[in-house]
Amino acid sequence: MGGKSSKPVKQWADSPFKIIETPLHKRGTRDISKESGALVAANVMALVHNCIIRALNCIYLQAPNVKNPVDVADFLKFMRGWSLVLHMHHETEEDVAFPLLEEMIGLPGFMEKNVEQHKAFGPGMEEFDGYVKSCEQGKETFDGVKVRQIIDGFGEILTQHLTDEIDAYLALEEYDSKINWDEYTKKVAKKSVDEGDTNLEVPCFLTNMECGAEGGIHDKFWPPVPWYALLVFRWWFIPKNKGAWRFSSCDSRGYPKDLPFSNMAPLPLLLIPRTLNFQPRHAPLAPKTITILPPNNNNTNTPHFNELRSFILTSHSVIFKKKPSRVVDGFSIVR
Numbered sequence: 001m002g003g004k005s006s007k008p009v010k011q012w013a014d015s016p017f018k019i020i021e022t023p024l025h026k027r028g029t030r031d032i033s034k035e036s037g038a039l040v041a042a043n044v045m046a047l048v049h050n051c052i053i054r055a056l057n058c059i060y061l062q063a064p065n066v067k068n069p070v071d072v073a074d075f076l077k078f079m080r081g082w083s084l085v086l087h088m089h090h091e092t093e094e095d096v097a098f099p100l101l102e103e104m105i106g107l108p109g110f111m112e113k114n115v116e117q118h119k120a121f122g123p124g125m126e127e128f129d130g131y132v133k134s135c136e137q138g139k140e141t142f143d144g145v146k147v148r149q150i151i152d153g154f155g156e157i158l159t160q161h162l163t164d165e166i167d168a169y170l171a172l173e174e175y176d177s178k179i180n181w182d183e184y185t186k187k188v189a190k191k192s193v194d195e196g197d198t199n200l201e202v203p204c205f206l207t208n209m210e211c212g213a214e215g216g217i218h219d220k221f222w223p224p225v226p227w228y229a230l231l232v233f234r235w236w237f238i239p240k241n242k243g244a245w246r247f248s249s250c251d252s253r254g255y256p257k258d259l260p261f262s263n264m265a266p267l268p269l270l271l272i273p274r275t276l277n278f279q280p281r282h283a284p285l286a287p288k289t290i291t292i293l294p295p296n297n298n299n300t301n302t303p304h305f306n307e308l309r310s311f312i313l314t315s316h317s318v319i320f321k322k323k324p325s326r327v328v329d330g331f332s333i334v335r
């Protein structure tokens, strides 16, 4: 998708749920054309799963800091987009990919373990979807802490499944000669194109796909979407719900960006004294000279913001106001 990473400086979407190392990266090769069809499929699967994990991390990291009604409405759309990606992915596997692979290798039930794992996080996803719907319908008031609690109930099972499934695909290397991977790719892609949701599902996928991952070794074939389709999404479908994709891990080109509602990382805090040109302790700044607001103006409860505030209050005289004038390292500052 062209362009460069904006190198996020805050806590990014690679935790708390762990991003999967791709089979291509593990094997230390940059030339996928020399690898088996099973490895290529496992590699694409790992990249798709990492989109799902990154977006889940975006929800987990930002949920407690989303308070403003406009932000909440957008965040609920983001959550719904993520759910659509997950459901469509597993539906495609169960309806198309797994039966086709089992038929080609002549081993019914070979992929059954994966289907069983899908069922294991089903109740957790039902609770997640139910909560999003209730909030959107105004039956419940959005509470980011509750979102985290719901994810705590299924996140580990889900991400373990997403990791295990890569090995299930690699196990198909033994049967590589029996599998028509071109037919597999066409049928899987057809289901996504025919039934994918262009308003929330595909934009959620594209804004969490991380182009340039693992040193850019996947960029020649990732994402597996024609360039003109990417442009249509970048210029039309992504902007349609642009508020929702503020919460994504990547921009509209698929390159990493900051998460606006995640907590600040320690690095910017270390830069604050220099940024503000603080005076030594014996000559404190006069009161009313500085106003500091967190990145999200409504959120003064993040641990890092409180840490910053107490650090500055004990060192200098600072007045906190509600009107920002400029932004330095993510903090709004008025002199």
Ligand SMILES: [Fe+2]
Pocket (backbone or CB within 6 Å): 045, 049, 089, 093, 165
């Ligand atoms: Fe999968």
